[in-house]
Each structure stands twice: as C-alpha cells, then as structure tokens.
Amino acid sequence: MKELGLISTLPINRFTDFGAYLALSDGGEVLLPQGYLNGDEKEGDEKEVFVYTDSEDRPVAVTDRPKALLDEFAVLEAKEVTSFGAFMDWGLLKDLFVPNSEMAKPMTAGQKYLIRVCVDYRTNRLIGVSKYREFMYPAPKDYEPGNACEGLIFEKTELGYKVLLEDRYEGLIYANEVFQPLEIGEKRTLYVKKRRDDGKIDLQLLPKGREKYEEGAEKILEILNEKGFLPLHDKSDPEEIKRVLGMSKKHFKQCVGQLYKAREITIQENGISLAQD
Structure with a gap:
C-alpha cells in the first residue's frame, strides 16, 4: 500500500455504519471512521487523509496530520515506556511505537527524542526509530561558514546542542557559545561556523561580524x-x-x-x- 504513512487525496467508494471506505491506488479500500466525516460527503468525493494502522494493525485513514510522515524526522515526547518499547506522542489518537530494538538508548517517559517514522516490513506497520545516525549523510561542501540554514534542535549533551539539518545532516551548537534559552524540538535559523572533515556542521546562533x-x-x-x-x-x-x-x-x-x-x-x-x- 503506497499510501501508508503519507497524506493522500482519496475518493469515497462507499459508506457504512462505521464511516466511509476510500479507494486505494492498488484497488483496495481503507476505512475513514465516522468521526472524521462531516455528514455532507457523497460517493466520489475526495478526502485528504493520512493512512496508518490502528491498534489491531488494520489500515485506517484519518483527517488529522501527524507531526511526521513516513521517512521524516520529528522531535516527539515519550508518553509511556514499557519493557518492549516506548509509545511516542505524534499528534494522532494512536501513539507511534518505538521498539526496543530501534532505540538509540533507553528512553524515559516525559522526555523528548528525535524519531524517524519508518515501515516495519515484517508487520507492514509504521514504527518510530531513534537510531538517527543510520539516516545521516555528510553535509555537502556548500555549507560554507556564514551561510544561514534551518535547523531542528533535538538533543542537549555536555558538548552542546545537536541539530538536524534538512532531515539528513547533523550539526552542533557548542554549549559555551549558547547565551540564550534553547528548547528541544525548536526550529530556528542558524549559521554555519565550520564544516568538519567528517561532514558534520558546527553551528552558531548569530551571524558573524x-x-x-x-x-x-x-x-x-x-x-x-x-x-x-x-x-x-x-x-x-x-x-x-x-x-x-x-x-x-x-x-x-x-x-x-x-x-x-x-x-x-x-x-x-x-x-x-x-x-x-
């Protein structure tokens, strides 16, 4: 199902007591529950929906938009941590599950983590992955000193604040160069201080000069x-x-x-x- 984890515009095939069935590109159907209908729809109308799987791993469509789509990153808060994984708040009724095997380190409820939305191809359901380094690349050489860039601040360490750039590059703001409050999950304009030999980017909060x-x-x-x-x-x-x-x-x-x-x-x-x- 190519719609899984994405925002898609799908036509209504038919109605039931539970909602409306929308037509998928592969010829199948997905249920849009009654609570997401306004009552004025008719067969053939198109609905913009997000498709994922419910608590019983059945495909379901919702009109809500999650904090991240398939193959995207977001900083999410861990709502509950169990012996087999963590459940993350990603803006939908059903939380995003991060299995223990996909955690970069043990999680704590109430803390925020950088999570990538992926497909578990064994179960064909969406899961979260906090092993972000597997998806990082060396930043291109056009990250030159002084250039402005948009960054997502995702983790505080003793060295400083880690930053995600363009969903694929890693940057760092050194702790001794931070002179204003920063929030985990905050997006802001930053400035390139240096592109390191390993392809990571040293960043600063203000432009030079x-x-x-x-x-x-x-x-x-x-x-x-x-x-x-x-x-x-x-x-x-x-x-x-x-x-x-x-x-x-x-x-x-x-x-x-x-x-x-x-x-x-x-x-x-x-x-x-x-x-x-």
Missing part, C-alpha cells in the same frame, strides 16, 4: 525603549548579563560600544540609558 553586533544592539535598544534604563555595565557579572540579555559579556560590551558610537545611548556608572535628543 557586524551583523552579529547589530542584532544584539537591537535587543538592547528594545529593552531601553521599554524600560528606559538597563542596570548593566562593564563591571557587571557575566552571568547577570547572560540572564538578562542572553548574551556573553564580551558581546554585550561590543554592542554597547556600537550603540555609544552611534550616539544611541548614554553610558552611566550604574548602567545605560537612551541618549536624549
């Missing part, structure tokens, strides 16, 4: 416009600067220098304020 300071300076201006005064200065504790602004002390001093040079701010002994016209 002058643009970096402009972004930080803009954040300082926003706070000053709202509060009028910012009680931070060159003798402030680095942790306090990081807590308030999400940036390093070095970055803060560079931004302040840029704003002062542009005559946007006034520097005082106990902080900074907007310059008066």
Whole structure:
C-alpha cells in the first residue's frame, strides 16, 4: 500500500455504519471512521487523509496530520515506556511505537527524542526509530561558514546542542557559545561556523561580524525603549548579563560600544540609558 504513512487525496467508494471506505491506488479500500466525516460527503468525493494502522494493525485513514510522515524526522515526547518499547506522542489518537530494538538508548517517559517514522516490513506497520545516525549523510561542501540554514534542535549533551539539518545532516551548537534559552524540538535559523572533515556542521546562533553586533544592539535598544534604563555595565557579572540579555559579556560590551558610537545611548556608572535628543 503506497499510501501508508503519507497524506493522500482519496475518493469515497462507499459508506457504512462505521464511516466511509476510500479507494486505494492498488484497488483496495481503507476505512475513514465516522468521526472524521462531516455528514455532507457523497460517493466520489475526495478526502485528504493520512493512512496508518490502528491498534489491531488494520489500515485506517484519518483527517488529522501527524507531526511526521513516513521517512521524516520529528522531535516527539515519550508518553509511556514499557519493557518492549516506548509509545511516542505524534499528534494522532494512536501513539507511534518505538521498539526496543530501534532505540538509540533507553528512553524515559516525559522526555523528548528525535524519531524517524519508518515501515516495519515484517508487520507492514509504521514504527518510530531513534537510531538517527543510520539516516545521516555528510553535509555537502556548500555549507560554507556564514551561510544561514534551518535547523531542528533535538538533543542537549555536555558538548552542546545537536541539530538536524534538512532531515539528513547533523550539526552542533557548542554549549559555551549558547547565551540564550534553547528548547528541544525548536526550529530556528542558524549559521554555519565550520564544516568538519567528517561532514558534520558546527553551528552558531548569530551571524558573524557586524551583523552579529547589530542584532544584539537591537535587543538592547528594545529593552531601553521599554524600560528606559538597563542596570548593566562593564563591571557587571557575566552571568547577570547572560540572564538578562542572553548574551556573553564580551558581546554585550561590543554592542554597547556600537550603540555609544552611534550616539544611541548614554553610558552611566550604574548602567545605560537612551541618549536624549
């Protein structure tokens, strides 16, 4: 069944007390349960549905969309962990099952993991796989320093935050370069710092050079416009600067220098304020 795990537009073949049977491309049918019908449908109408298997491994169609389709990745939360596997919340009534044999490491209920949706060809049902490295490739050489890219933050380690790029490349934001809160499962624009020899990508949160300071300076201006005064200065504790602004002390001093040079701010002994016209 080529529709398994995908979003498909299928015509209604016939109705029953349980719902509507939709025509599959191989000549078979799949049930769209009554709860997913609005009551106005008729035979021949097309419905956009997601096809997977129910709790008894029978094909079923739903109009809900999961967090990931077949051969896609998503960061999912483990709802329940049993002796034989884990059940992940992927946005559907039936959870996505990750067998023990497909876990990269033991899971804990309530924690989030990077999961790829796959077909178990022994049972012809959809399963989750957390052994993501099996699906990773070396990043192409056009991942050059300074380039912007979209990344999915999927795991925090002692070294830093692991990032998925284009569903096939692995990146890393080093922990000592993170000066703002990051969430597992968050998607955001990142910037290439370096393409390593192993094909993995070192990433950073802000672009290099002058643009970096402009972004930080803009954040300082926003706070000053709202509060009028910012009680931070060159003798402030680095942790306090990081807590308030999400940036390093070095970055803060560079931004302040840029704003002062542009005559946007006034520097005082106990902080900074907007310059008066």
